[in-house]
Amino acid sequence: MELKQVRYSYPGSEPLIVNFTASVPQGKILSIIGPNGAGKSTLLKLLMGRISPDSGEVLLDGKSIAAYSNRERAAKIALVSQQHQVFDEMAVKEVVKTGRLPFHSLLATIADEEILPFLKAVDLDWAIDRPLSSLSGGQQQRVWLASALAQEPSYLFLDEPTTYLDIRYQQELMSLIDKLNAEQHITIVLVLHDINQALKISDQVWLLKQGQLVKEGAPDSILDQDLLSDTFEMPVKIVNLETFGPYVIQLTA
Numbered sequence: 001m002e003l004k005q006v007r008y009s010y011p012g013s014e015p016l017i018v019n020f021t022a023s024v025p026q027g028k029i030l031s032i033i034g035p036n037g038a039g040k041s042t043l044l045k046l047l048m049g050r051i052s053p054d055s056g057e058v059l060l061d062g063k064s065i066a067a068y069s070n071r072e073r074a075a076k077i078a079l080v081s082q083q084h085q086v087f088d089e090m091a092v093k094e095v096v097k098t099g100r101l102p103f104h105s106l107l108a109t110i111a112d113e114e115i116l117p118f119l120k121a122v123d124l125d126w127a128i129d130r131p132l133s134s135l136s137g138g139q140q141q142r143v144w145l146a147s148a149l150a151q152e153p154s155y156l157f158l159d160e161p162t163t164y165l166d167i168r169y170q171q172e173l174m175s176l177i178d179k180l181n182a183e184q185h186i187t188i189v190l191v192l193h194d195i196n197q198a199l200k201i202s203d204q205v206w207l208l209k210q211g212q213l214v215k216e217g218a219p220d221s222i223l224d225q226d227l228l229s230d231t232f233e234m235p236v237k238i239v240n241l242e243t244f245g246p247y248v249i250q251l252t253a
């Protein structure tokens with residue numbers, strides 16, 4: 001998947017993304033990080049074909065993303081976002097079955113057995129008949145992940161997946177993502193606010209500021225106090241923790 005000289009402006013606004021060229025590394029974990037408003041979610045929308053560039057190209061498996069139908073795209077790319085269209089009364093199995101819709105025309109014809117492996121992958125097979133609302137926030141996030149996995153995507157996008165989770169659930173979710181990548185070779189693209197999470201999980205990082213790719217490379221390549229301080233417009237210190245390795249501290253006044 002690649003962006004070639006992409007330019008994008010929201011209607012009535014100045015261009016946000018200008019001349020953006022980068023490739024998503026196949027089979028790897030890519031994190032997109034940067035301050036609020038840098039354009040991270042917009043890049044995800046461009047990569048998913050939900051919005052179209054003013055000029056330039058977004059290619060999926062060598063073909064313009066615009067050439068795929070919605071159903072074809074859904075069979076290749078799945079998204080776990082912060083905003084879920086939920087009806088609290090929905091059972092866990094119904095949520096996961098919505099992920100199978102690229103392969104079926106009706107939810108009602110999808111058997112429970114068909115979605116069980118995806119719930120097992122996130123350790124929630126026991127909750128198949130439970131209402132979604134009866135689960136904790138971390139468990140609900142795993143249900144959404146199961147629903148995305150049910151699309152059997154080659155690309156899994158996660159937009160700030162840990163935002164509402166406490167630290168234990170954040171770590172659980174990140175290890176699950178790592179495992180999915182290692183075992184199923186799904187290409188993963190994460191938008192993350194936590195730089196340290198990004199450093200720990202990613203094979204590659206895109207550091208964005210004001211719609212520009214300030215730096216792309218292995219996590220080590222962004223471990224630069226001046227670069228991070230400039231990008232986030234706040235002082236940053238990098239320390240070395242014995243059990244963790246390099247750790248970025250953002251210094252607030």
Ligand SMILES: Nc1ncnc2c1ncn2[C@@H]1O[C@H](COP(=O)(O)OP(=O)(O)OP(=O)(O)O)[C@@H](O)[C@H]1O
Binds near residue numbers: 037042
């Ligand atoms: N639908 C929209 N219409 C107009 N402007 C928008 C729209 N969505 C986003 N923007 C603007 O585009 C810029 C980038 O937004 P985007 O959501 O991509 O940033 P982000 O890096 O994901 O930010 P955050 O970390 O706050 O989620 C912001 O200035 C935002 O106000």
